[in-house]
Amino acid sequence: MQCLRQIRCATKLRAAAPTSRLLKVTNLLRSVSTLQQKKQEMADNKPWVLISEVGDKGFHEDVVDIINQHFHIVCLKEFLQNPALHGPKIQGMFMWNFSPAAEPSLLSCLPSLKVIANGGVGIDHLDVPYINSFGVKVTNTPGVVSDATADMAMALLLASARTVIEGHLISVDSKTTHVPQSLMGVEVTGSTLGIIGMGHIGYKVAQRSKGFNMRILYHNRNRRSVEDEQAVGASYCEKLDDLLKESDFVVVVVNLTPDTTGLISHRELSLMKPTGTLVNVSRGLVVDQDALVKALMSGTIRAAALDVTHPEPLPRDHPLLTLPNVLITPHIGTNTRGTIRKMVQMMVDNVLAAMKGLAVPNEVKAK
Template sequence: MSRERLSVVVTRRLPEAVETRLSELFDVQLRDDDSPMTREELVKAVKTADVLVPTVTDTIDGGLLGQAGENLRLIANYGAGVDNIDVSTARQRGILVSNTPGVLTDDTADMTMALILAVTRRIPEGLSVMQKGDWTGWAPNALLGGRIGGRRLGVLGMGRIGQAVARRASAFGMQVHYHNRRRLRPEIEQEMEATYWESLDQMVARMDVISVHCPSTPSTFHLMNARRLKLMKPTAVIVNTSRGEVIDENALTRRIRSGEIAGAGLDVYEHGTDVNPRLRQLPNVVLLPHMGSATLEGRIEMGEKVIINIKTFEDGHRPPDQVVPAML
C-alpha cells in the first residue's frame, strides 16, 4: 500500500518544468497567478501543509510560524537568501528550513559585470539617446565613459558570487581587491591575484569600483553608510546585486546628486520596490528590477534543488541544503 503523498504549498508561480515535476511527486497546491500570497493565504498554508515553498517575497516570521499546524515540518525556500524567514523560531518549533545555494552564482556574477560596464560606459544614456531619436552622429567627445581595464575593483563579500565576479573582472583586466569576514586561503588569493584588505574603510577609499556581495544580516545593515560612502573617490562607482539594505540608499542618492560619487548600478533596493524617486532621476545610475538571477536555466535549477530537499526530507533524511541559525 502506497503511503500518502506530502502536502506541499507553493507561494508563487515557478517555471512550468518545476511545477510539473512537483505535481508528479507530491500533493501540491500551485498558484493560479503570479501575485504574492496575502498574509491570510500564508496563514492558511502553514496551518494545512506538510511543506511550504516560499520565495523572497514572503515574510515567514515568528507570528506566522506561531500559527503553523502540526503537519508543517519543512520550509523549502525557493532562493538562496533566507532573511525572509525566522530560522531560529522555525527550529524551535521543529520545522526544518532549506534553501537553494550555488545555482545562481554565474548568473548573478554576469549581471554584476553588466552593471559595471553599463555604469562606466554610460550604456543606458546611449540607449536613451537612440530611443528618443536624438542621435545626430558620432562626435569625439560624445558620451565619454571610462575604460575598466586597469581599474581597481573592491569586492565587498568574497563568497561564491564575489569570487565569480573577481574572476570575470580579472579577465577584463581589472585589479581585484576584497574585504571579507574571513581571509581566503592563500592559493585562492593567488589564483585570482586578489589583494585582501582587513580595513573596509581603507579599501573603499582606494577603489575605482565597489561591488557589494554580502548577505543581509544585522552586522551588514548599512555597511556602506553615509560615512563610508564619503570615503569613496569622486570618480568611483558602486554596484550592488546582493541585498539592498547593505547600502544607505538615501545617503548614496545625496552623494551621487552632489557629484561626490560618479555613479551606481543597483539590482536590489533598501525598501524593496519603494525606490528613492530621486535615485531614479539620475542619468548616471543604472537601476534593474532584481534581475540578477533571472535566467531560465538558473530558475529551473533552483526548483530542482527545492525538489531534492523535499524528497530527501520525505525519505527521512536531512535535506542537503538545510539552513541552521549558526550558518546565518
C-alpha cells in the same frame, strides 16, 4: 480415418490460436491497467506543499513541473480560502521572493509542516530559531546562484561604466539626429575592483574581472587561502577603508546581517574616489540609500548600479529613480531559466530529504 483425425487436429489448432492471442492481449491490457492504477495510487500519495502562486508574482510556469513531479501543490490564495481543509495535510512550503511569508499566523495553521525551502541564499527574512521551534527545518539554495549573480554584477558594472543605457536611449529616440560626443564612459580594463564579501559569488566576480586585467582587492570576514588569491590575482584588504579608497569599482556581495545592515553609508561613500562606481548585488539594506542619494547628487561618487533596493520596487517618487547616474534593475541577478530550474530542483531535493527524515543537503542551522 488417419486423415480425418489430422483435419480435426488442425481445426482445433486454428481455433485455439486466436484464443491464445486474445488471452495475451487481455493479460497485457490488465498489466497496463494495473500499472496505471499503481501510478495513480502513487500520485495520490504524493505529499502536499504550499507555494505562493504560479505566474509573475510567484513560480514561473517553466519550473512548476519540477515541483509537480513529487508533490501536490496548494497555492496561497486557495489555502487562505479554506485553511482548515488544507492546513493539516501540508508538509512543505516553497518560499519564492519572500512568499509565502513565514509568519506566526500561517505557521500555526500548518501542524504537519516539516520544512520551509527558501529559493535563494539569503535567509535574512526568516526567523530560523522561531521556525525551528515548531519542529520545522529551513533550507536555502547556495552555490547554484553564484554564476548568474556574478554575471549580473559584471553586467551592471559594464553597463554603468560604458553608459550603455544612455546610449540605447539616444539610439532609439525619434529625435536623435547625431550622437553627442559628450557621451563618455570610463575604462574597465586595467582599473581597480574592490569586492566586499569574497564568498561564492564574490569569488566568481573576481574570476570574471580577471579577464579585464583588473587589479582585484577584496575585504572579507575571513581571508581566503593563498591558493585562492593567486588563482584570481586578488589582494586582501584587512580594512574596508583601504579598499574603498583605492577602488574604481566597488562591488558589494555580502549577506544581510545586523553587522552588514547600513555597511555602506555616508562615511564609506566619502572614502571612495569621485570617479568611483558602487555596484550592489547583495541586499538593499546593506547600503544606506539616503546617503547614496546625497553622494550621487553631490558628485562624491560617479555612479551607482543596483540590482537590489529597499523596498523592492522603490516608491515611484523615490529620488534614486530620478538621478541620471544611477542604474537600477529589479533584483534579477538569478533570473535565468537554467539557474531558476536548478534552484527549484535543489528546493525539491531539500524538501524530499526533510520529509523522509534524511540528512537535508542545504539545511540552515539556527545560530
